Amino acid sequence: MMKRKMALILIVIIILAAISLSGYKSPMKYAAKKLTLWDHTKNTNTPTLAGGPEKKHRYTTRTKIIMMNHQYPYIIYYKGSNQKKQMALTFDDGPDNYFTPQILDILKREKVHATFFVVGKRAEANPQIVKRMYREGHIIGNHTWDHPFLTKLSAAKRYSEIKDTENEIFQITHYKTWLFRAPYGELNKDIIKQIDGMGYKIIAWSVDTVDWKGLKSGQIETIVFSHAENGSIILQHCAGGKNEDLSGTVKALPRIIEYYRREGFSFVTIPELLNLLQ
Template structure:
């Protein structure tokens, strides 16, 4: 992050598998506390748009401190209360993990990642940049057809805190429009480039009907550390609820492609279920 065909029948199986995975993981996001009219705190239901991590995970050194707003109804005005951080991981319920890929789609690397995920029949999340998605709509369609979640990673991968609200809205809304035009559904999740969030980005994201998702485990594959290093980082950092950050664009991602082929079957053999959060 220096910037930070399957047959119809098999596609149906992938869609069914993703739905079953979603049903099994319903309620897996942590709860948060919300102020009541009397000023006290009341627990929100587990899962859904208002879920958030209970125990913050230590951020990578290069990340900025995030803030986040709870999502109101889609396209509505962002209302308090406001998150102090994005969702960082899933609840530690069973041996479930989430694999995420940022910055794509890139026709040089994304097809191989999709092929590997298809081979093992597991879903993942792809946080796409609008300018890449607009030029590679066939890959966006393939992601959706295979049951993956397509999320919003802004249009041009800027450093969000340096932008005025109007630019943040443009970056997010243009990307959401491309995703909706291509898949038929707007994105429900988004991620800030470089993990650099601010209050405006969370409020605008909420107005567009999206929840903010960060990560638990950073493979730092964008530094091109070598396939073995990426594999080791994923396997050593594996655990219930872990959200893995990788990339399928933004540079030479051949190491990321090769690493996925190695660590994914090992995770499955170790009893982990690869799933995606749903709303």
């Protein structure tokens, strides 16, 4: 009996040693890592988010997204067909005038069209960047006016969060937004019905890079390379809050594009990935 116990302990020790030697790091480990802070107070034209930085709140799990998609399959989407070697890059919380232009430069150089879920207040502060997104063939989605918790707002306030953003983007580009992404992924039945009633499709994601944690490019690449597949919707950010460093996102982007192109994938916008027509 004693011998069996000792053997069991030995096996556990060997497995743990093998894991640590292999250098495996789960995304959870990245979360615990101390981050290098980039001074985001410099002139980046990034109004703050009403619900606070992404890192403080993240309730929506993959399971919840999949469940909501099953319940409302023609309103909520989180991935495209697994029959095509296509994926969509999505960038939230922008625009700013620091990280967003760098991301736009890379996408332009690589001839990739992405989908940007824009915060109305930040669009108002950076109209030229929104114009550029539109001019360069990207799809602009609605990510509310100031990024609040939708579940904490009245229906009237939620309406104006979405409508004001729609109006702002329309004023800048003459493009009417019809794709919506919820701040912090926070949704419930009432909100889903309201957004559907406003003529929007709700776009979630299948690969969360958690890049807002200020991850290094290699860490972001590891997350994408180990999760992305046919039809993936990849969630990244193109603007952060105070002290949120997205230089890892910028650095990882050309490598992600290059890697999947070599694998035969193409990068498309959300409407193209999901076969959605406005």
